[in-house]
Amino acid sequence: MNEQSLAGQAAFAPSNTADVANALIADAGLRVDAERRRGRGAGLNPSGRFEPQQREAFDDGWQSWEELPPFKTEVQVEKPRTAITRNESPDIPFDRSINPYRGCEHGCIYCFARPTHAYMGLSAGLDFESKLFAKPDAAKLLERELARPGYKPRVIAIGTNTDPYQPIEKEWRIMRQILEVLNRANHPVAIVTKSALVMRDIDILRDMAAKNLVRVALSVTTLDRKLARAMEPRAATPPRRLEAIQALNEAGIRTSIMVAPIIPALNDHEIERILDAGKAAGAQEASYVILRLPLEVSPLFRDWLLQHYPDRYRHVMALIRSMRGGKDYDAEFGKRMKGAGPYAWQISRRFEMATRRLELIRRNIALRDDIFVPPDGSGVQLSLL
Known part of the structure; x- marks a missing residue:
């Protein structure tokens, strides 16, 4: 029996669901020892869904659990052919993005990008936040793509999959190199992050903002530091994210x-408080997304709930399913970001009323794409024609 079916029993189990499901998972040896995963978000590390074999750890008496090494952050170099990823989703306002990294050390338990690690033969659990991939050639590849004849500039989104300012960016500096290329080319960019490290690049962002080429969104999930620590263990604290909003705003970004x-x-229950704090810090617009639990994210999140908030498990999952047609997740376009049903409508109305009161309504001010200057094309492969 795997972790998904075990945790899934909680949906219809009796009132002691949390205790029963916790015991089942622990007895089956599915949950990784707390000391080995200290500072991480996920409690499980199941095999990737494309793997031919599913493996479970168990103590055979020959080796103590205490002797197993803790999960440490490992970074491998990835050599992609292109820097820009294209998409045709009607749910998002961009058709291209850049991901400097695969995996994310922030370890946010709810991260919808976790299942992408299965394509690397790794787990969406602890592997996703400890076995990372960096793309050090991303800036060079981007420069070549922007220099190609016929390239038409449109806003490039960064941070829509994994965070470009996660902790390893301090050493690798790939995001900064990408921004340098975009700035030289006068190319528009939209950034999403939950890291205060974005303040490091204010010098570049200020220059781009003066030309109306950039906007930055800071994700603030909670103002409760205890909840943030459990849910987003290696992301910046909520006060630091608000500090980043203030610093960016003061720089004219x-x-x-x-x-x-x-x-x-x-x-x-924190929606209004978060928006109030964001407005006070200088945010000019606001947006929201309802929790998404695609593929492996669902059992990982449900196990996390059982560990940290067992008394709320049934209530949380019941409300999530009420917005997803009775399922943990509904991937249908138009519904996956906001949900459906009475509870989703209530969230929408509360958010709308708060943003109107605070004048945080999205204005959809377009970034400029008419001053784009293609790079000189150095290093671009010449045509054989």
Whole structure:
């Protein structure tokens, strides 16, 4: 029996669901020892969904659990052919993005990008936040792509999959190199992060903002430091994210605050407080996303709930399913970001009323794409024609 079916029993189990499911998972040896995963978000590390074998750890008496090494951050170099990723999703306002890294050390338990690690033969659990991939050639590849004949500039989104300012960016500095290329080319960019490290690049962002080429969104999920520590163990604290909003705003950089994700019965009561704090820090716009639990994220999140908030498990999952047609997740376009049903409508109305009161309504001010200057093309492969 795998971790998904075990945790899934909580949906219809009796009132002691949390205790029963916790015991089942622990007895089956599915949960990784707390000391080995200290400072991490996920409690499980199941095999990737594309793997031919599923493996479970168990103590055979020959080796003590205490002797197993803790999960440490490992970074491998990835050599992609292109820097820009294209998409055709009607749910998002951009058609291209850049991901400097695969995996994310922030370890946010709710991260919808976790299942992408399965394509690397790794787990969406602890592997996602400890076995990372960096793309050091991303800036060079980007410069070549922008120099290609016929390239038409449109806003490039960064941070929509994994955070470009996660802790390893301090050493690798890939995001900064990308911004340098975009700045030289006068190319528009939209950034999403939950890291205060974005303040390091204010010098570049200020220059781009003066030309209306950049906007930055800071994701603030909660103002409760205890909840943030459990849910987003290696991300910046909520006060530091608000500090980043203030610093960016003072530098003349258009900044917004994202309440993402909104989790029913866990952080939804904070919506108005978060928006108030964002407005006070200088945010000019606001947006939100309802919790998404695709593929492996669902069992990982449910196990996390059982560990940290067992008394709320049934209530949280019942409300999530009420917005997803009775399922943990509904991937249908138009519904996956905001949900559906009475509870989703209530969240929408509360958010709308708060943003109107605070004048944080999204204005959809377009970034400039008419001053784009293609790079000189050095290093671009010449045509054979």
